[in-house]
Amino acid sequence: MDREPRTGHQPKRTALTERQLINRASKGDPAAERAIYDTHVDRVFRMAYRMTGDEALAEDLTQETFLRAFGNLDRFRGDASLSTWLYAIGMRTVLSGLRKVRRLRERETDLEMAPELPGRPRRDAELRLLLDEAIDALPEDMRVVFLMHDVEGFKHREIADGLGITDGTSKSRLHRARAWLRDYLARYGFEFTEEDAS
């Protein structure tokens, strides 16, 4: 897996405002498109990867997100910030991509086969595998909110915009997701301690 250095292409920090960048990009200016891409690509890619767990698919969905965004920039009215608008496109793209691909990962969760993580007690390795399994098993509407909010740090407003739901629904799904995970782990006798999270 090749890794490009993050410092390979730093966005140009000019005096351009976001509105100026959008105007230029909407006219097809590649430098402006690149500046927008550089600012937001990490978050879009991370979201896509969290949801898919598949690097090639996450790349495809990230590319599709930016292509859709660039193709529709002239319709961006500026009611929300560019990032909110872009992440909303990203979330819709990822969810629709997931549904299309129907690539439900089948994890080999045989705990006997699970490798010991270096320097960690066995209980920790089991807990992590169990947590992965639990997140995988979460119903999609709860999983996306949990991953976006608790893991990737999106705000409820951003998630609500992306999924076409209200802030309240996003909060309620998050609450249900946490309770669901707690129940799932408790069935196997696991509870979190400060040590588990560290």
Place this chain on the structure above:
Amino acid sequence: MNDHRHDENNRWERNLAEAAKGFNEPPETPRERMWDRIAAARQEQHEAVPTPAPAPWWTRRQVLWPAAVAAALVIGLGLGRLGRQDLAAPSLVDGSATVAMAPTSVPEETSQRPDPYQLAAQPVLARTETLLMQVKSGADDPGGESFSQRAVGLLGQTRLLLNSPAAEDPALKQLLEDLEIALARTVRVTAGPHPVAQNDSERQTLEDGLVRKAILPRLREQLTSGPTTVGL
């Protein structure tokens, strides 16, 4: 007691979120690799909008606009005459009908006169609907004017409409913009020696675009709700 429980809950949620960071932990963003593909696709999109072949003299702007204005005048005059005939006709048949119709139909007739530019858009929309339906259904390219030629012609007319006062109607403008993209894709899909079956992924993109933007239903709605050319 409640505070203690609340604190415990908060701690549990923090720990859960922290532990969940290991779920599908993303690798470093392959930004250059993705950008290369995005840039190539954007380049392709720009190139996909074909430059129409040199237009015949009768479609050139200097000729077209005066012709369009003249056509609008003719249409306007025609509508005016038709309106007057409609008003006059009942009185010849039945005197009572004149009394019933005259006061209400005069303002109605003048206020509902169709915008000539929107009227001019109707046949373009109708031909575009036919073409898109044929391409979508995988119909064989007919002899004579090919799908590709028709798409190029309609693309030019769509752009003219976008530059005309017809585009002052926001719904029609949006539809025309979407049609511009759909027609450009149609040109790509149907160009070549074996047009329709040639490029599956292009076809898929075209069909996805038609569905996603509900282009055919919007076209039909515009055709049924827009001004009619019947009787002119």
